[in-house]
Amino acid sequence: MSTAIRGGDELLLAFARAVRAGGVPVTQDRTHEFLAAAALLGVGDPAGVRIAGRSTLCAGPDDLARFDQVFEAFFNPRQGLPRPKPVVRTEVGADQLPLDESEDGEAQEVDDVIRAAASATEVLRHRDVASLSAVEKQRLAAMFATLRPRPPLRRTARHRRWHRGQVDAPRTLRASLRRMGEPAEIAWRRQARKPRRVVLLVDVSGSMSSYADALLRLAHRLTQGIARGSGRVETFTIGTRVTHVTRAMRLRDPERALVAAGDTVPDWSGGTRLGETLRFFLDRWGQRGMARGAVVVVFSDGWERGDASVLAEQMARLRRIAHRVVWVNPHRGKQGYEAVQTGVLAALPFCDDFVAGHSLATYSDLVEVLADA
16 A cells, blocks of 8 residues: 555544444455555545445445445545545755645645535535436435435324323332332323324326436335334325336335336326326225325426316315325425416315425425424
């Protein structure tokens, strides 16, 4: 390893130990491979270090999510990855200036590069996904792992033990009887909570084709994240017909999940008949119980080729059986947007929330809306 990067070994070794503490089985051999790969790609490049770590420290698809979490926590994205100063072996003569000046200049240049990288990452979070290049979309796909979805909760008829709340009279009495009638410690309880079902309806028609990939990645992230909290997410695509793609979204690898969904959906970039497809969904799945008491999220720009009155009728029907209806419009957060589409005007009276959905930052806001539903 060259002397120019030897100063960063301690930082990378500390990061490897943090990844191992995060649940990834990092061995000594993998650590050496990680150092060699980081030296090849550039220690001062955060993207290079991430690629080197994912390629050498992770043994399978399950380790990638843990690695990304540790990486984001270890290297603050607002400050970038510290780059060690290169060690220059040279002899300083009497007529030569000290190296402090050149080192300060180089350090200043490194700081400028790091700030530019951090700001680019932050800007990417707020960029419209429809305007991104192929490279930027790949970077954005990795950033979906930073979302932390939580399932919406509802109260149940049962109770659970708690350190305060209502007095649990039966348990307190039983404890007293075990003590032959002597007073026992008062037991407390509160109403138990369980996750609500979340139903996602993703518009994959022609007007939404530029957002379909990001929305399905979001659906995959919601499915995986809410499942960890014992919740359940059902995903459907809507266009000229309704397709159930929940099985594909349950695959842990997002790339495999998107490929499986693409093989399942037959009407990519087709027409938009929101009223008819919503009626079909309610008749086959929703009315029978899937949407009953659930949080239903509709991802669509509201362009309706059919009769808008049919959409209004079906939205009213959905509102009667769902706990909450959220409409996500990719144009909602853009400057100068006005809700003039016939589909949006027909659906808005029956929506509890009307939110934007064109960037990773708006998806983070949607995650909070779902958790609070």
